[in-house]
Amino acid sequence: MDTREKDIENLKDYKYGFTTDIENIKAPKGLNENVIKFISNIKKEPKWMLDFRLKAFERFKLLKEPDWQKPKYPKIDYQDLYYYSAPKSMKDKPKSLDELDPKLLETYNKLGIPLQEQARLNGIAVDAVFDSVSVATTFKGELTKHGIIFCSMSEAIQKHPDLVKKYLGTVIPTTDHFFATLNSAVFTDGSFVYIPEGVKCPMELSTYFRINASETGQFERTLIIADKGSYVSYLEGCTAPMRDENQLHAANVELIALDDAEIKYSTVQNWYPGDENGKGGIYNFVTKRGLCKGKNSKISWTQVETGSAITWKYPSCILKGDNSIGEFYSIAITNNHQKADTGTKMIHLGKNTKSKIISKGISAGFSDMTYRGLVDINSKAKNSSNYTQCDSLLMGNKCGAHTVPYIKNKNFDSNVAHEATTSKISEEQLHYCQQRGLNPEEAVGLIVNGFCKEVLQQLPMEFAVEAQKLVGISLEGSVG
Amino acid sequence: MKEQLKIDFNKIQEVSNFSNRDIEIKKSYLNKFIKNGFPNRKHENWKFLDINQIISNNISDLSFYNDYSIENKIDSSIFIDDLEHNKIIFINGRIEKIDFSYEDKKQIEIIEDSYTIDKSENNNSLIDLNIALSNKHFKILIKKDYSLKKPLIIYHLTNEKMKSKNINLRLDFELEQNSSLKLIDFFSDDSEKNFMNIFYNFNLDSDAILKNYKIDKSLNKNLKYSFNNINQKQNSISETFVFSAGSDYFKNEINCNLKGEYSSAFINGIFSLDDNKQHEIRTTINHLVENTKSYQLIKSVLGKNTKSAYQGRIYVDSKAQKTDGYQLSKAILLDETSEFNAKPELEIYADDVKCSHGSASGSLDDNSIFYLMSRGLNYKQAKGLLINGFLLDVIEKITDAEIKDLLKKMIGLKK
Numbered sequence: 008m009d010t011r012e013k014d015i016e017n018l019k020d021y022k023y024g025f026t027t028d029i030e031n032i033k034a035p036k037g038l039n040e041n042v043i044k045f046i047s048n049i050k051k052e053p054k055w056m057l058d059f060r061l062k063a064f065e066r067f068k069l070l071k072e073p074d075w076q077k078p079k080y081p082k083i084d085y086q087d088l089y090y091y092s093a094p095k096s097m098k099d100k101p102k103s104l105d106e107l108d109p110k111l112l113e114t115y116n117k118l119g120i121p122l123q124e125q126a127r128l129n130g131i132a133v134d135a136v137f138d139s140v141s142v143a144t145t146f147k148g149e150l151t152k153h154g155i156i157f158c159s160m161s162e163a164i165q166k167h168p169d170l171v172k173k174y175l176g177t178v179i180p181t182t183d184h185f186f187a188t189l190n191s192a193v194f195t196d197g198s199f200v201y202i203p204e205g206v207k208c209p210m211e212l213s214t215y216f217r218i219n220a221s222e223t224g225q226f227e228r229t230l231i232i233a234d235k236g237s238y239v240s241y242l243e244g245c246t247a248p249m250r251d252e253n254q255l256h257a258a259n260v261e262l263i264a265l266d267d268a269e270i271k272y273s274t275v276q277n278w279y280p281g282d283e284n285g286k287g288g289i290y291n292f293v294t295k296r297g298l299c300k301g302k303n304s305k306i307s308w309t310q311v312e313t314g315s316a317i318t319w320k321y322p323s324c325i326l327k328g329d330n331s332i333g334e335f336y337s338i339a340i341t342n343n344h345q346k347a348d349t350g351t352k353m354i355h356l357g358k359n360t361k362s363k364i365i366s367k368g369i370s371a372g373f374s375d376m377t378y379r380g381l382v383d384i385n386s387k388a389k390n391s392s393n394y395t396q397c398d399s400l401l402m403g404n405k406c407g408a409h410t411v412p413y414i415k416n417k418n419f420d421s422n423v424a425h426e427a428t429t430s431k432i433s434e435e436q437l438h439y440c441q442q443r444g445l446n447p448e449e450a451v452g453l454i455v456n457g458f459c460k461e462v463l464q465q466l467p468m469e470f471a472v473e474a475q476k477l478v479g480i481s482l483e484g485s486v487g
Numbered sequence: 488m489k490e491q492l493k494i495d496f497n498k499i500q501e502v503s504n505f506s507n508r509d510i511e512i513k514k515s516y517l518n519k520f521i522k523n524g525f526p527n528r529k530h531e532n533w534k535f536l537d538i539n540q541i542i543s544n545n546i547s548d549l550s551f552y553n554d555y556s557i558e559n560k561i562d563s564s565i566f567i568d569d570l571e572h573n574k575i576i577f578i579n580g581r582i583e584k585i586d587f588s589y590e591d592k593k594q595i596e597i598i599e600d601s602y603t604i605d606k607s608e609n610n611n612s613l614i615d616l617n618i619a620l621s622n623k624h625f626k627i628l629i630k631k632d633y634s635l636k637k638p639l640i641i642y643h644l645t646n647e648k649m650k651s652k653n654i655n656l657r658l659d660f661e662l663e664q665n666s667s668l669k670l671i672d673f674f675s676d677d678s679e680k681n682f683m684n685i686f687y688n689f690n691l692d693s694d695a696i697l698k699n700y701k702i703d704k705s706l707n708k709n710l711k712y713s714f715n716n717i718n719q720k721q722n723s724i725s726e727t728f729v730f731s732a733g734s735d736y737f738k739n740e741i742n743c744n745l746k747g748e749y750s751s752a753f754i755n756g757i758f759s760l761d762d763n764k765q766h767e768i769r770t771t772i773n774h775l776v777e778n779t780k781s782y783q784l785i786k787s788v789l790g791k792n793t794k795s796a797y798q799g800r801i802y803v804d805s806k807a808q809k810t811d812g813y814q815l816s817k818a819i820l821l822d823e824t825s826e827f828n829a830k831p832e833l834e835i836y837a838d839d840v841k842c843s844h845g846s847a848s849g850s851l852d853d854n855s856i857f858y859l860m861s862r863g864l865n866y867k868q869a870k871g872l873l874i875n876g877f878l879l880d881v882i883e884k885i886t887d888a889e890i891k892d893l894l895k896k897m898i899g900l901k902k
Contacts, residue, residue, distance in 0.1 A: 075531070386823065401838035404805045414829040414846055419820035422849035425831070431838040 021279055024249030027114045027219050031138070034091035036222075040064065043192055046091050050161045050195075053168060063181035063191035070185045077377040077409065078317045078346030080290060083255060090193045092138045092220040111137060114217070118246060132157055134198045134214045136227055141196045146210065156201040157212055160228055163199035170201055174232055178261040178298045178325070187294040190226045190259040197227035197258070202237035202268070211467055213242035216258075218278070218289065224255040231261070233268035235301065240271040242470055245314070247279040251287045253316060258293045266301030266328070271309070273466050274322075275474050278314035285344025285373070288316025295322035299331035299357075307334040308351065309465045311474045313481040316345060321379065323352035326360035326388075333362040336462040338474075340481045341374030341406070350380035350397075350412075355388035355421070364395040367459050371402035371482055377409040384421045391421040399429040400458060402451075402482070452479045488549065489521055495551035496620065502556070503622060517619035523612040535796035535828040536767050538613075538712070541736050545710060546680050551620055551653045555581045565644060565675050570893055572671070573639040579646060580654030580683070582623060587639075594633035598626040611740075613712055617655045617686045626659040629666040634696075638669035638890065643685070645678040645709065656685045662695035662723075669698045669887060674733065676707035685713040691723040693747060698726045700890060703733045704897060710736040721747030728885055729756040730894065731766045731795075738767040745772065745779040745807075754783045755884045756797075758818075759898075760825075761790035769798040774807040781811070786881050787818035787848075788874050789825035796828040799844070805836040814844035819851055819877060875900055 034045045043064055047057040072083075094108060115135055132146035134157065141159030150157050156167060163171050181191045198214045218225050233239055247254065256278065262270050272295075281288025291314075297306035308322040318341075324333030335351040353362035362382070370376040378397045399408035410427045432454050440450035456463070456475060463471050463478075496517055500510055526532065527539035542549065559578035566574075576584040587595055609615070629635065641658075662668055691697055699715065711734050717725050729739050743752040756768045772781040787795040801812040818827035831844040851873055859869035879900055885891040895901035 386826075399833075399835070401835065401840075404808065404837050404839075406838070407834070407836045409835060410831075410833040410844070412829075412831060412846070414831075414848070415826070416818070416820065416828070416848045417826045419823050419825055419850045423847065425829075425846040426843070427831070427833060427845070428843040429833055429835050430841055 021249055023118060023246035023277065024279060025117065026248040027110055029108065029110050029219070030095040031092050031220055032095050033089045033220070033223075036089055037086045038088070038090060038193070042090050046193060046195060049091065050164070052164055055172065056164055059176065059181065060192050063188050066182055067185070067188045067192055070188060072185050076319055076348045078319065078348055078375060080253070080317055083290075087222070088255065089220065089223040090226065091195055092223045094137060115215070118215070118217070132210055132212050134159060134212075136196055136198070136214060136216045138218060138220050138223060138225065141198070149210070153206050153209060154203040155206060155208055156199065158199055160194070160197040160199050160230065163230075167199070167201070170232065171199070171230070174261070174263055175230055178263060178296045179259050179294055183294065186257045186292045187259055190228060190257050190294070194226045194228035194259065197229040199229070200231040200239060200241065202233045202239045204234045205236045207237065208239040211240050211242055213244065216243070216245040218247035218254055218256065221250055221252065221254075224257065227258045229258070229260045231270055231272070232263045233265065233270050235265045236267040238269045240467060241273070242467060243272070243274045245276050245278050247289050249279050249282075249287065253288060253290055255290045255292065260293070260295040262297035262306055264297065264299050264301060264304035264306050264331075267303045268301060269305040269307075270297065271307045272297070272322075273309040273470055275311045275470055275477065276314050276318070277477060280314045280343065280345050281316040283343045285316070288345070289314065291315035291318045291320065293320040295320060296325065297323065297333070298325045299328050299333060301331075302328045303330045304328050305332040305334070307336070307465070309336040309462065310338070311462070311466070311477065312337070312339040312347060312349060313477050315347075318347040318349055321350050321352055323354070324362060325354045325356065326362065327356045329357040330359045331357055332360070335362075335364045335366070336465045337366045338369070338459045338462045338478065339367070339376060340369045340478060341371070341376045342481055343372045343374060345374045347375070348377040348379055350378045352381040353383070353393060355384045355391045355393070358387070358389045358391070360388055360391045362393045364393070364397070365461050366397040367462055368397070368399040368408055369402070369455060369458070369482070370399070370406040370408050373405045375407045377411060379411045381413040381415070382423055382425070383415045384418045384423060386417040388418050389420045391418065393423045395425040397427045398458070399427075400455070401429065401431050451482065455482060491550055492517065492521060498552045499620060499622065513619045516615045520612050520615040520619055523615070526612055532769060532798065535798070536736070536738065536765050536794065538738070541710060541765065542682060545708075545735065546651050546682060548651050549653055549682065550651060553580055553622075553652055553654060555622060559583055559646065565642065567640060567673065567893070569896065570638065570889060572637050573635070575639065575641045576644065577642065577656065578644045579649045579678075580622075580656060582625070585625075589637040590635055591633070594630045596628040596630070598628060599623065611714070613684055614686060614714060617657055617684050620653070621655040621657040621686070624657045624659075626661060628661040629663060629668055631663040632665045634667040635669065638671055640671045640673055643672060643674045643683070645676045645681065647677050649678040649681055651680055653682045653684065656683070658687050660687065660689045660697070662689065662691045662697060664692045665694040666692075667696040669890065670700070671890065672699070672701040674703045674711070675705045676709050676734070679708035681709045683709060683711045685711070687713070687715045689715065689717045689725070691717065691719045691725060693721040693723060695720075695723045697724070698887060700728045700730075700885070700894070701739065702730045702894070702897065703737055704730060705733045707733055708735045710734065712738050714740045715742065717741070717743045717752070719743065719745050719747060719750040719752065721749060723747060723750045724753075726753045726886060727755070729768060730759070730898070731756065731768065732759040732764075735763065736765050738769065740769045742771045743773065743781070745774050745781070746776060748776050748778045751780040753781070753884070755881050756785040757878055757881050758785070758787035758789070758795040759878065760788070760793035760795060763792045765794045767796040767798070771800045771802065772812065774801070774803045774810040774812065776804075776807055778809045779807060781813070783814045784881055784884060785816040786878060787827055788878065789818060789820050789822070789827060791822045792824045794826045794828070798830045798832070800832040800834065801842055801844070803835040803837050803840055803842065808837050808839040810837065810840040810842065812840070812842040816846045817877075818848035819874065820848060821851070
């Protein structure tokens with residue numbers, strides 16, 4: 008077998024596993040004040056930003072890595088990582104796509120995310136993040152017309168410092184937990200979205216994250232602000248090349264919804280999960296938190312988690328404004344040696360706040376899946392309600408499925424309901440499908456898609472189709 | 488506290504006649520406890536109610552030595568009249584009487600000081616404390632094919648002589664093949680601000696049946712912790728019922744190891760709390776082999792300044808196919824200062840299982856109240872009726888008719 012054939016063979020399982028051969032600028036290896044200054048300097052950041060980073064780093068030095076999670080991993084040597092890596096051609100930021108390194112364009116074409124606007128099927132504005140920098144943002148003109156700011160975080164720090172200063176770190180403060188604080192110190196790029204008062208964003212906004220360089224941690228930071236009465240739907244996709252090493256991805260995502268605003272945040276996470284023996288893959292340790300700051304605001308998280316060696320994240324909603332709504336829809340699929348510990352937190356602070364959690368977990372192979380969630384109803388959150396449903400599906404007896412919900416109700420006016428089931432695909436259902444001419448694999452695919460339907464239908468159209476396919480691919484080889 | 492512990496430990500050793508081996512074992516557990524101290528909220532199992540804090544808030548100068556040389560007078564007015572029963576009476580932690588007068592003496596053996604310390608790792612420092620400081624220790628053995636004719640009631644009584652004390656009790660029960668035991672733990676206190684630490688170990692051989700009812704009804708200001716460890720072989724059944732209401736703090740832990748096929752465990756509990764009470768039930772059901780079953784139902788009614796917590800864990804081993812596990816917890820919050828916490832946990836490694844849990848909490852349903860009031864009840868009556876109905880559901884799960892009636896009378900659901 009020549010190398011090319013081998014490549015093709017490899018790619019069959021994880022088609023995004025290729026690497027882009029491109030020259031990089033890297034920060035010196037390791038984590039220290041100089042590296043942070045290097046990052047800040049290369050991004051030409053103002054002093055307040057550097058101070059923000061250094062403050063976080065001071066705090067980080069005091070923190071211990073948490074170890075209460077279910078999936079254990081070998082100790083990460085934080086001094087043996089690159090904290091900044093960017094394609095050399097990005098040093099002087101290209102002004103338009105024509106100036107962009109063709110290799111990067113090709114990479115995104117290969118991933119199915121053409122950056123040329125005319126090539127897009129329908130209007131979805133994309134911010135493409137490659138390792139530590141944002142390489143391009145599309146449809147800027149159209150968005151500017153509506154007063155919407157959609158750009159990379161670095162650009163926002165330069166051009167909209169007031170907004171960044173006002174909101175950055177208000178939902179995930181620099182004093183948060185280990186990984187969030189690490190991110191605050193060394194974050195490199197990410198997306199920034201601001202929707203002005205009363206504006207309904209005319210198109211879906213999306214960010215595509217790509218890890219390419221090896222021995223590099225990706226620390227992106229996304230901040231979305233929906234001003235009064237506005238609406239935005241935001242999508243996020245992620246892939247990485249196949250490598251034998253484990254790579255760390257520790258992002259922070261902050262959402263802020265003011266009065267009557269609504270943010271819909273969808274993720275299809277397909278980082279490289281490692282090979283079938285559990286070698287390699289991404290550690291996806293992400294902090295995502297949304298703040299329903301204003302009255303009648305709404306934040307909705309939808310996630311399809313199929314990739315990563317270890318997924319460890321809890322997209323959360325802090326329901327501070329009265330009548331605010333938080334939603335969480337999740338599908339998590341683990342196969343082979345993948346591990347996931349995911350769920351959500353719904354913190355009810357305001358009156359009449361409502362939250363809904365639908366979580367579907369599927370584990371196959373030797374994988375391990377945990378739903379961990381918190382519903383906390385504060386004593387002031389009068390007349391609030393929560394509904395939680397988390398179902399798990401097991402395929403085979405080498406995998407595990409766990410449910411660990413925490414329920415705290417301190418308000419007698421509020422209702423909390425929680426349901427969870429764990430089972431396998433019933434023989435009757437399989438038999439029924441096979442009787443009608445489906446082969447076992449198709450039958451399982453159909454049943455699993457039915458199982459996930461409540462979540463899949465929350466995704467925007469284009470994503471839903473993609474996600475449905477992904478669900479099928481992730482479970483390939485787990486039947487029988 | 489450390490100094491006090493050491494002094495009291497030495498005092499206990501002086502007055503008791505433990506063998507050297509026992510003293511060594513006890514010492515090692517004492518050191519373990521001294522190292523770890525009372526569990527606090529940093530331990531996952533103590534997240535909701537922090538015993539370390541509760542003890543230091545409620546009891547100042549906790550001491551561990553109890554003088555067991557003087558006999559206590561038994562006040563027979565406290566006995567339950569409606570039910571013929573065997574008795575074991577503890578007063579202030581001292582065993583005063585063991586009375587199996589209704590039974591065939593040959594079928595029951597009472598063994599003193601038989602140490603069967605589990606070698607298994609335990610991460611529970613209260614068990615360490617118990618092993619280190621518990622005084623006389625009995626093992627009750629029920630022989631093959633014998634079913635006790637009458638229930639056994641263990642009275643846990645305290646009187647005003649006791650203050651700021653820690654009591655550690657331990658009883659072992661061995662149920663041989665096809666035997667059965669109905670056991671009621673009845674708590675009644677005339678003391679306040681003490682901490683009781685009770686550890687029961689049950690071994691159920693095949694086809695054995697254990698029914699344990701814990702009744703903590705009389706109001707008192709003591710803190711209590713009870714741990715039931717139940718090992719079950721083939722076809723055995725355990726039923727545990729907890730009525731948790733009287734003490735200022737009460738945590739019941741039940742750990743069931745379903746080691747034999749077709750064994751089953753049932754746990755039902757009621758929290759009926761008012762006035763600053765904080766109670767918790769924590770269960771762990773380990774399904775270790777095929778075809779085992781567990782069922783849990785916990786209901787809370789919470790009044791002013793109260794807090795209840797339910798932590799239920801179902802563990803299903805990869806060998807334990809065809810497991811059937813169910814958990815349900817419900818709570819009614821009556822006051823704006825009441826709080827309900829739940830952590831119903833499933834940890835599953837086998838695929839052919841049926842496991843589910845549910846949890847719901849909220850206030851009384853306005854529509855139901857309206858319905859009852861429109862039929863002539865006043866608000867108080869309507870509320871009472873709804874609460875009784877809510878709790879009756881759990882009482883009805885009790886499989887022993889006599890005891891069910893007794894409990895209904897005690898709670899006031901029946902005259």
